Amino acid sequence: MPDRTKQQPAQKPAEQENIKTDSNFLRGTILQSFDNRITASVSEGNNFLLKFHGTYMQDNRDIRDERSRQRLEPAFDFMIRIRAAGGVVTPQQWLQLDALAHKYANGEIRLTTRQSFQFHGVLKWNLRQTIHDINLTLLDTLAACGDVNRNVMCNPNPYPSEVHGEVHEWSKRLSLHLAPRTGAYREIWMGEQAVVPPLQDEEPMYGPTYLPRKFKIAIAVPPSNDVDVLAHDMGLIAIVEGGRLIGFNVSAGGGFGMTHGDTATFPNLGWILGFCRPEQILDVAEKILTTQRDFGDRSNRKHARLKYTILDRGVEWFKDELQHRLGWRLEPERPFHFEHHGDRYGWVEETNGKWHLTLFIENGRIRDWEDYPLMTGLRTIAQSHDGDFRLTANQNLILGNISQENRPRIEQLVQSYKLGDNQRVSALRRNAMACVSLPTCGLAMAESERYLPSLITKLESLLAEAGLADDEIVIRMTGCPNGCARPYLAEIGFVGKALGKYNLYLGADFTGMRMNRLYRENIGEEEILAALKPIILRYAQERQPGEHFGDFVVRKGLDPNRLSTGFADNCGAGVPPAQEVVVEQLSGYRSGIEG
């Protein structure tokens, strides 16, 4: 570790820091809490530690009041997030997860916006067995949540790049390299005996207090920016020359979490720091992570993400610190070009002659509907599928690496289970994404996944009216401002404010490289439709050839009074002017609307 002066937090550490310190490398009293039969909950401290193990407690908020009147505690259960670097699993693993979802969870699987699987509704008494069984599938949940490096995202769609396989390998190596080393995971979930005497340094990279906050990595393979590469603490953009992977542009400091009304918090796109060779990325990732470990704010968790660490000290400082730790300098960033950040649906053939089919899964929710037996269909496919399953960053699913011989059978199954029917949905719906939100998410302020489909139906008729039925516009919705569905990169973004009320954001580009800005605040459905209708009608009439909706909105500067109130202005009130200047200077992608 470089011998540099670490900035020790002057303020009192956040409560969570003490929990980590006292946890004996994430053990806490998690095991004991499973023996407590009189509540389905665990203590706040254990719940915090459980996040590092990939699970945390939720409750069905729909029935919270009702249960409280009935003298019953909230309907506590657990969400389990399953990590799969780059989102790739085998058919065998798919079948095992499907079985576990039925045995211990609510019988559904969620595909997340970060290429993970989620189980919901797992009871405390089944938690241990469920995570144990997940590990038997050779997947795991370690560090799926918590103040550590989370699932490493990676473009799962080979088309049209020849290097995706190699890039995926790097995502797996990164994931492994940055994984926590604590024996707590194996002791708690796999029943391993604790080492006696305990190891002095169980976490050579993280140390006993891990990171100040979560840490996310994503890898994009241009021309697709499906992972929204700049939205993560660390981003890697694959640079391909002559069909070969020569390295990655490296970005740092992305992150979307913010708090309504707290102007010191805001979403941020990462800064591209330079370029490195493939074999250097483990080193680069480790040094970015440890810099954040040493300098991140450990007293205020709302100010603890890497973006604030960099903003507080400047990008140049960060780059210097990183290069000092590396002992070498990054090369200048290489040119790259993104065309979109949505998914491309349907069949594609890879250079090796294998086939891939991308299926639209609305909001990543896998279950059986009455006329749409999605879960059963996928299970049946998995029984005869000779390739793999790939989760996209947009909550969709790729049936990957299908052999020429197997393709007709898969096609037939897709048809008989109506899995393709959903592909005929509107371009608007295919490009939409919503977080889970109510009733299970504790942070949710408004509906999201349960509401967006019906709002889209209304927007569809608006678009049809304008003659835009086949146009792709990226819509995203979250139930709170923390940004799980990356709403700040949507051409039309909705962020929940209160039940039935949303902040409306407009003007992001089509490739995930420019954030949108706040257009209207705290409005309900009627106002949403009223606000969007004239813009959509004008877009239909006045757009330039090939011009995307978000770009059009910005070019027109529609309602300048509204559009000028973006994030920078939002945070202006509470941030010292000097800092604001720094923000403006440094943030190439930061200001919502260029020009």
Add this chain to the structure above:
Amino acid sequence: MSGFSFRVDKSPFNQHQVEVLNQLLATLSPDQVIWLSGYLAGMQGSAVGGNLGQVAVSSASSPASGTPIVTAIEREVTILFGSQTGNAERLAGEMKKQLEEAGFSVTLSCMSEFRTNNLKKIKQLLILVSTYGEGDPPDKAVLFHEFLQGKRAPRLEGVRFSILSLGDQLYDQFCKTGQDFDARLEELGAKRIHPRVDCDVDFDEPAKAWMNGVLNALSSEGVAPAKTGEGGEVIERIAAGVVSAGATSGAAIAAQTVAAPAFTRTNPFTAEVLENFNLNGRGSEKETRHLKLAIEGSGLCFEPGDSLGIYPHNDPQLVDEVLSTLGWNGDETIPVGKQELPLREALIRHYEITLLSKQLLTQAASFAQGGLQNLVQADANEKLKAYTRGRDLLDLVRDFSIKGIPPREFVPLLRKLPARLYSIASSFRANSGEVDLCIAALRYQAHNRDRLGTCSVHCAERVESGDYLQVFVHSNPNFRQPADPDAPIIMVGPGTGVAPFRAFVEDREESGAGGKSWLFFGDRHFRTDFLYQVEWLRWLKLGMLTRLEVAFSRDQGAKVYVQHRMLEKSRELFGWLQDGAHFYVCGSINPMAADVHAALVNIVEREGGKSKEEAEAYVAGLREQGRYQRDVY
């Protein structure tokens, strides 16, 4: 001592002796009577036929002490009661009061507190005992019943007795315990003062008749004692020497009688329903209602462990089906007690129509087709039992084509709709203006029809907040917290059996009782059926509840019940018992209470290093000490 006199036909003396004795007795002062009776009693054991001449010379000395008296003994009545829910005990208290008013000296005792070696000394014995379950004696009567039925029972020639038995017609072994005592006492040579009376759930009238009968019989037999206060006092003082145990119970009964509220079983209070909601979370297979009733200003008061009686209404839909099947017009009036009521209303509010008794079937047979007559034949008892199980009046009138009978002839055959008792789930001390109940709605299928519990479904479906219920407090002195607030308590209450324990703990929160407390609760599913979960968690946190074990039977492959949790914690549980803990069980008698009992014996056996017999004796000891109390049904 006027009023005292012997008669030849009612005493062992001849005409001459009677005259002399009466002459003498008329001149004696109360103190002289005491002296004489003590003297004669003392002589009995040692100097039979001793010299009366010595009486005069030793006039200054005290009467022999510690032994029962002879002359007053015929004015002495011993009342033994075996009570499960408190009815027999209450009636026993009433009997005592009436006898005392008539000048008798009464020893009142619970069977479990009665020393069986005193049996032979008794001359007049009254037994009030209930029967519950399938012919079982009440918990506190078990040992006495066993003793009397067994070989150790003494011959009881010279003992005179009468039995009042309480029971429920709907059970096959109706009033069996009372019948057992009646037959056995006769077998042992005792003579009846008054014939046994068996009471159904609507016991007030027959019990009153029995008491009057007993009083008349005793009074007319020449043992009617002096009614003067003076004389009464004398007898009371003398009798005090004979009373061994049971004094506390007697006092408790007396206190209760004095403080008897204006609203009773026969004069129920009309209480407003303040709250009525389902305690089971959505998705549950069960429905358990929490009712809160307003009793402010009613004068009703209760102790933790007491029950509330509710007079329910029958399901109007069921009544209508009965009416149409019988071809009756519901508007027609019929006499109910002293008033005339429309038939429909009478059936809804006043008559039992959901349960069938043998008596009803027997009486209805004359109106019915042949099938029913065959069923009530003496040798068809088993068939009859099988038929009545799970069937109601609608089945009866349908199955046997009972039709075209005038309501005035048929309705009187029906039993009066009795009140249903529910353990009170709140503490009077904590909130005297309200009473909480926890009632499981009973719904099931039998004989191809949906069946609904009369009172529970009435409360679940037809009573909303703002409505009213007719209620009374039913005291249950056999289910009481320890007198010592520091004594630990163990409470086993699965399902709605947890109700009285909510009252216990709420009461302890209010009183600040310092004893440790341990609750075993169970139901089907943790998620939806953990009754009052939030309250238990709060009490645990505050220390009002020391420990809580739960068993949810259907959350895993193997069914787990409260007794399994007891066994898991057997060491600690036995430790608590050794530390003087009181053990309470409330809930269904079968199989729960039986399984819990077996587990308790098992724990004592295992942890106490005892044989099975020793463990059973230990548990029986707990019962006798009042440290093992049950409210099971």
